[in-house]
Amino acid sequence: MYNNAQILELFEQSLRQLRTPEEPELLYAPIIYSMSGGGKRLRPVLLLLSTEAFGGSVDEAMTAAMAVEVFHNFTLLHDDIMDNADMRRGKPSVFAKWGENVAILSGDAMLITAYKLLTELNPTKLQRVMRIFNDMALEVCEGQQYDMDFESQKKVMVVEYIQMIERKTSALLSGSAMIGATIAGASDADIKLLYRFATELGLAFQLQDDLLDSYGDEALGKKIGGDILEGKQTYLMVQAMSRATEEEREVLRTTHLNSKLSDTEKIATVKALYDKLEVKRATEQQIDQRFERALGILDSLSIGAERTVHLAEFARNLIGRKK
């Protein structure tokens, strides 16, 4: 069995073979630009590791792995328009580089390209895998819509926030794991467990991302407080809102809009409340719980611990744990 680094290398090799027509250039060049922009390739790696864990063939699953990565990059392309985001992975976003119309249409072509890759699966497995893929894809759209809805929502409940990131972040990971296992012919019971494993892991991953935005290590080059300055709903913010007094809520709601404060002051104001309301500890606890739960679910798969070692490695890498 391949480990995570080997699977990633195999995937990158295959991805380099991805071809699009040359013309019309404004339709296809952004696809190549977007796919060659790097990224951690989490979803295809998880898909291929899941195939391997159940004794399936990485070769057979490769086009499906490419499909989930193309799909992921498609979502980024359209999200960047909706979020007005100029930069992506340290380079201009497609939206910033080519404009909105190109980003819309190239994104559409990417979504179709994802399905084109998926179509090349073994026909006896195609329908089952397509069903998982379709449901996953719609959930990601739902998650993005809920996330946008939150911007105009006065108060977001913790449970609503979790439901949103289950769709926006976890669905693509759990879908990838399920597709990988389905291609390997895993049992329905194991596929269901793998879904739960990836869902919990995805939640832990997103909460960690939220945490690092406020409490990351600036020494590691991480810019702190971006979410706070944008007034974004994060796990820390919705937890803080659920614990705050009415007065504190007003501060949490309005600080990012307060033109009398510098960015540093805005961040300090919100973080002072986070500290007081102990949301850092609450978030860390959630991450730990979800991570442990994910690893526990791996142990309950029917295939034995020696076959899940690389999925466990994937989980640890994702959350940045040594054990």
Place this chain on the structure above:
Amino acid sequence: MYNNAQILELFEQSLRQLRTPEEPELLYAPIIYSMSGGGKRLRPVLLLLSTEAFGGSVDEAMTAAMAVEVFHNFTLLHDDIMDNADMRRGKPSVFAKWGENVAILSGDAMLITAYKLLTELNPTKLQRVMRIFNDMALEVCEGQQYDMDFESQKKVMVVEYIQMIERKTSALLSGSAMIGATIAGASDADIKLLYRFATELGLAFQLQDDLLDSYGDEALGKKIGGDILEGKQTYLMVQAMSRATEEEREVLRTTHLNSKLSDTEKIATVKALYDKLEVKRATEQQIDQRFERALGILDSLSIGAERTVHLAEFARNLIGRKK
């Protein structure tokens, strides 16, 4: 065998059964709004007629018919953003009614919904149909990109224009016909002929649309000259440009931008040149030729004239011919 009106009625009945989740409302409400906005349902009707012509089951092909109609409406939804179009079939476009972000994301969900419908095909036919659908969908994107490219292109050749509308208009018709015939188990030779039939018909249809914009019957409520005022590339314009002197070309290129002229004067100026350069007659000839060619191809199918009678009826209705 059902005739065109009966097939349309069966399709509308099925379409009324289409359900989406209720929430998030801003993701799904625009899909229902868009699908219930009417339209001629040309593509699903052609798909189902093709299935019937080859002795297939309309029931079996119905989800694929819904898929091509949902796909068509998805393209309109995204095109309306790119073209900044406020109205669609006499109602506010999704873009105008809900804004751009909703139109992008709902459009994405529609494209996925089209694939979801397609997925419910008989699994033994799914891969073949998916391949046709994917290629068709990418061609439509290519056509839209070429159409946008033309806006900043000084001169569009007649052959380039034909290649563009082969993708933007014909591909969805020919793809629908091929999918219908594939579901019915038609031979590769017949499917290829049907592709050519629908391609020619689609070209005739688009050229007729271009013609009516300049020479339609105002008494029938058709507003004349919209394409001229927008400075759009149409078959008439590219034909005129290919026949004009350098001086006349300048007039064709710049009249819609001339702020000294009223709309009526702009239209009259361009149409005077169209008349002089005999592009009306050239367009009518093209329409006739393509239409006749399409009908001729129907005769060469292996199934005999009595099985193609409703496809011929479809062709005549589309181009508005009695015989």
